[in-house]
Amino acid sequence: MSWLNRLRPKSNRSEAPDFSAPALRIGEYLVTDVHSHMVPGVDDGAENLEQSLAMIAQLIEMGYRQSVITPHIHSDIYPNSIHTLRDPFQKLQEAVHARWPEFKIHLAAEYFLDDHFEHCIAAGDLLWFPGTDENGREVKCVLFEFGFHEPPMNHDHVLFELQMAGYTGVLAHAERYPYWHQSPQEIQGLADRGIWITVNAASLAGAYGPEMYRVAKRLVENNTARMICSDAHGLRHMESLEAIGKSPLVQHWLHNGNPASASLPRLQ
Numbered sequence: 001m002s003w004l005n006r007l008r009p010k011s012n013r014s015e016a017p018d019f020s021a022p023a024l025r026i027g028e029y030l031v032t033d034v035h036s037h038m039v040p041g042v043d044d045g046a047e048n049l050e051q052s053l054a055m056i057a058q059l060i061e062m063g064y065r066q067s068v069i070t071p072h073i074h075s076d077i078y079p080n081s082i083h084t085l086r087d088p089f090q091k092l093q094e095a096v097h098a099r100w101p102e103f104k105i106h107l108a109a110e111y112f113l114d115d116h117f118e119h120c121i122a123a124g125d126l127l128w129f130p131g132t133d134e135n136g137r138e139v140k141c142v143l144f145e146f147g148f149h150e151p152p153m154n155h156d157h158v159l160f161e162l163q164m165a166g167y168t169g170v171l172a173h174a175e176r177y178p179y180w181h182q183s184p185q186e187i188q189g190l191a192d193r194g195i196w197i198t199v200n201a202a203s204l205a206g207a208y209g210p211e212m213y214r215v216a217k218r219l220v221e222n223n224t225a226r227m228i229c230s231d232a233h234g235l236r237h238m239e240s241l242e243a244i245g246k247s248p249l250v251q252h253w254l255h256n257g258n259p260a261s262a263s264l265p266r267l268q
């Protein structure tokens, strides 16, 4: 718990997470981790194959059966595409298959909502992962994020284009956009328009402070959150997954909230 202890603020204990429930293996309930940075050397996640495999070993230890891996695609900072990602992902996939043949990984991406994302939608050039909607129909999911410092511009239009192209948008870490912390109707509005809302395990573990925790908690409490994700960039994020396995809030959601990651199709 060293990473969590270091980052967790000492004040405002009323918004501190509660880890008083008996531990459960969270991967047995979530089944698929749908947001992580484990393709070696392509973004700010795993630097090499050993780090990637160490993270996957932890997921397996916690009971997960599969993982959607989502490197950043951000035209200014991480100009990735299927062409830059295919080979390193394939090497990882071969190494995973050799060690854990039953554990499946799938390449998708975390798109920054910018002009490049809009071009990818128009070109039909998107890395997606399969999901199952409320009616049991298989849908194509695309993970995206906004910037942390300024509210997005034009996002309604871009997300409409994404949906018209036949995809279900999945918002990464909905609790991490400070400009919307006092306006929960913004995230709820996205959910009402069919965007799947996700929160990060680290926020629920308190690693990003009381404000992120408060917002993540509310999204889980009111069932707006469809998924809880590792957003793993390193082993420290696995500590958060393990920690929230003891959270009464998260356990209630696991049993009553119908986590969307548990009904993903089996990945190839």
Ligand SMILES: [Fe+2]
Binding pocket: 035, 036, 037, 110, 172, 231
């Ligand atoms: Fe991420």
